Amino acid sequence: MKMSKMGVRPEKIAPKDAEAINHKLLVQGGFIHQEMAGVYTFLPLGLRVLNKIENIVRKHMDEIGSELLMPALSPKEYWKTTGRLETIDVLFKASAANEVSLAKSDAEYVLCPTHEDVVTPLVKIYNPSYKDLPVAVYQIQTKYRNEPRAKSGLLRCREFRMKDLYSFHANEADWKKFYEESKKVYMSIYKEIGIGKDTVIALASGGDFTNEFSHEFQTRCESGEDIVYLNKTTGVAYNKEVKPEGADTNSDFEIFNASEVGNIFPLGVKFTKAFGYEYTDKDGSKKPIIMSSYGIGTSRLMGVLVEKFHDDKGIIWPLSVAPFLVHIVDLQQPEETKKIYEKLKDAGIDALWDDREMSPGEKFADADLIGCPVRVLVSARSLQNGGVEVKRRNETENKIISVDKLMEYIKNV
8 A cells, every 4th residue: 555545644743632542643643533532433544453353353253153243223122121221321322313204113223332132032033942052143343332431542432343242052051161162262362463461361240241250351551441450379360340358458469450352241041031032942841041242342452452562653563453564665766665565565465655755754753653563664775785674663773684585574573
């Protein structure tokens, strides 16, 4: 991609209302644009990162579930059935805009913040027998929550992207087996994204979903909004809301700031019972179905990565989700740069070509702000010295290498 053709450009000044690092850097870097509080447009660079995150999530979710896509707009009757129409305070409700529509029906709907109330009656239709169980389905979709304090960039939004998986089981043993397997799959996702070694599974409140403990996936982050208490002896971690009495003074606990990057909830029969979803066993009897839900906020995860991986110059993207692997800075050497760009393109290497007519200082600053893993500088000086100047974003040293050796250098990053 040529930067002159992106249609947008990095900003020079952070938004006045930006408090969080991810909000500042993602807007300044030209990744997102704020339309209103908690609602963002994903610009070309941002969409590339989001797509890479979601493709990693999708690859691992396919190991345990089948992908579908449910509507964001749902009938309010579903939410009445579960008793959540008036109990969820962040629920967005929508009405028809004209009297004709209202005359035909109530014409009131819910913009889904989550999909337990939609997926349960759906799965009930297609999976009535013990032969159909267990079943697990997931989607990656836009959600809506009327957050009263929509701030912190992508960490707390009113419209956001989320992967949500739902599993249905005939008995507790089968449910527990799947629930534990999901933890392993989640950790595989975080490992590939680049935060696996800094992510722990913490016990947490079940919130609106369950009276049992839920489990959060918390990533160590200095600016994290959560506090995790990790028992150094047992390895069990706790969210601050459910921490053991006296963790604050117990030397067995390591206490650190973290950001939530996923959660899983044991739902029991709360939703299946509400919709009368039972399965027919071998003997013809009806039995209850146990259910769980599993979420990853994919757009939120993008924000967490920025909070965790940055310096005073900009973002430092992990290799697996960077918008481009290579950022080529062209200092008035278009012909030679084009050859390098085409060579990388033919090799299947994502490259961003800064072909704009700007000063070297501005181009270097934008490269650091955007945060691609490798910067390749093509200038008259570098060419005279034998090739191009390369530098990794997370390092301070640069060096000159020949164009012939560039491909090998990039592949070893």
